[in-house]
Amino acid sequence: METEKMDGEKETFCTVLPLWKKLFLLFFTFAKIAALVVGGGLAILPVVEETFSRKYKLLSSEDLLDMAALVQTVPGIIAGNAAAFVGMKVAGYPGVIASVIGVILPSVTVITLIAAFFPGLKAENPYVLGAFAGVKACITGLIIVTALKLFSKTVKGVYEGLAFAIYLIVMLFFKVNAAYVILSSIPVGFLYSWFLVVRMKKDRGEEK
């Protein structure tokens, strides 16, 4: 059985799976996300976390956050961006193809069937509307759990906590677009990292 070659550092973290199994996992998970997850945007996060992070340990919580940020900054459909991001991370280009096919398959089949056979279908059935309300409530619960998990893994100091609080307040109360928040967080990251480097050098200098 052929296994993916990985560099030393990754090996300690990744579960070693054969390539075909990774591809199947990517295809199946993203088809499932496209078929079940309603509401758009970061609704995908809990299912990605469950499969790739918790179950198979192919992604770390940092990877999940990088995904959450990048899928909303890079142009493109969010679910498609997430599929391409995770596919690349887990299995390179074949992974991108597998997960992207997974993402479009449910739409192509279901919408084509509706357009071909029920062109006049209207979405007003109370049971259907109720089912979708139920799924949205469920996804709300799932995202809350994922959000708290990511919070406890990310916020380790004053910088993360303060930056997180400011970004959230700015988005909630001043209606600043998510993409602007991400973009303006980049110079902040550079300043903070630079500050850390300077402080480290100073500490070393004092030791001598």
Add this chain to the structure above:
Amino acid sequence: MSLSALYFLFLKYGFLCFGGGYVLIPLMIDDFINQRGLISQEAFGNLISIAQLTPGPVGINAATFIGFTQHGVAGAVLASLGVITTSMILASGASYYVTKWKDSFPVKALLTGIRPAALALVFYAVVLFLGMSVLTPEVPLVQTVKFLCTGKNLFPADLHFSFPGLLICIVTILLLKKTKISTTWLILGSAVAGALICR
């Protein structure tokens, strides 16, 4: 419209799509209804409500539907591929280079900056979803689209509190924490529960 023109039009949509598929809907209305007159306004409105109530991301659903009306199944597949090509190039490229250069100073600094912002985005998504499920306006779908298109009126005046929504949300959290049940079953179960109680 030829198949290649269809593909390239949706490729363009992919590049113009910042922050999710809802952004594309005004663009599609302008192109297909106002300028080319290929689809009637009524058919398009019908599409959007179906696109929200069928599996699949809204942007890809819309691409599939328009592609199908123009060229049948081939059009549906090509339009969907067109709208997702951007992701296959840019998002996978971002993923590749972030992993490759993760120990270099610029990428480390970039990620140090982005991660707290990403966490804020996740919490913002929590608020958005609470607004779609627990505290809902009278016409939730219309309000959600309006909010996502304009960024205004996250909490409109006619909010009502959905007790079934809160119940399903809390039961989901408890089941996820206390049992090993998978999210697939939670979602399917809450669809059934929603059909019975969220009416």
